[in-house]
Amino acid sequence: MPIDFAVQTHTRGRTVTLALNGELDLVSSPTLQRVIDDAVQSDAELLIVDLRGLEFMDSTGLHVLVKAQRQAHDAGRRFALVRGREQVQRLFDLTGVAEGFTVVDSPERLLEVDRTPGLP
Numbered sequence: 751m752p753i754d755f756a757v758q759t760h761t762r763g764r765t766v767t768l769a770l771n772g773e774l775d776l777v778s779s780p781t782l783q784r785v786i787d788d789a790v791q792s793d794a795e796l797l798i799v800d801l802r803g804l805e806f807m808d809s810t811g812l813h814v815l816v817k818a819q820r821q822a823h824d825a826g827r828r829f830a831l832v833r834g835r836e837q838v839q840r841l842f843d844l845t846g847v848a849e850g851f852t853v854v855d856s857p858e859r860l861l862e863v864d865r866t867p868g869l870p
Contacts (some may be wrong), residue, residue: 751817753780754772754773754778754805755770755771755772755773755774755775755777755781756770756771757769757770757771757781757782757785757794758771759785759789761794762861764770764793764794764795764796764840765794765795765796765797765798765861766789766792766794766797766798767795767798767799767857768782768786768789768797768798768799768833769781769786769800769802769803770799770800770801770803770804771793771803771804772803772804772805772806772854773804773806773807774804774806774807774808774810774811774814775806775807775808775811776808776810777811778811779810779811779814782814783817783818784812785825786814786818786821788822790821790822790827792817792823794827794868795827795828795829796828796860797818797822797827797829797830798819798829798830798831798832798857798860799818799829799830799831799832799838800831800832800857801832801833801834801835801838802832802833802835803834804834804838805834805837806837806838807834807837807841807846808841809841812841812842812845812847813862815831815851816847819850819851820861820863823859825843828852829851829852829858830851830853830854830860831851831852831853831854832851832853832856832857833853833854834856835857837866837870847849
């Protein structure tokens, strides 16, 4: 059975963006975890996970993202999510973990903030 999941990694300066596509679930979560482990070990200052291409995410996928945020923080990296489709965002809202993440509508928004003088 093929896995309907893919991660595209984009590096721009010291920012790594992981664009997720397909279904993030019990079967595909280990793939994402390996990619996140590599990104956290890189010299990136900011790790962005783009959820816009996800069609579905279960609690296993949510757990990987919560763990990823903790890994990034522990490694001194910033971590952010790009808002996903309604059914993906609903999982964040139902579980109450949405408030713990930096969530934006596009990765470009985070890159704009990085270029604005005087902003943290």
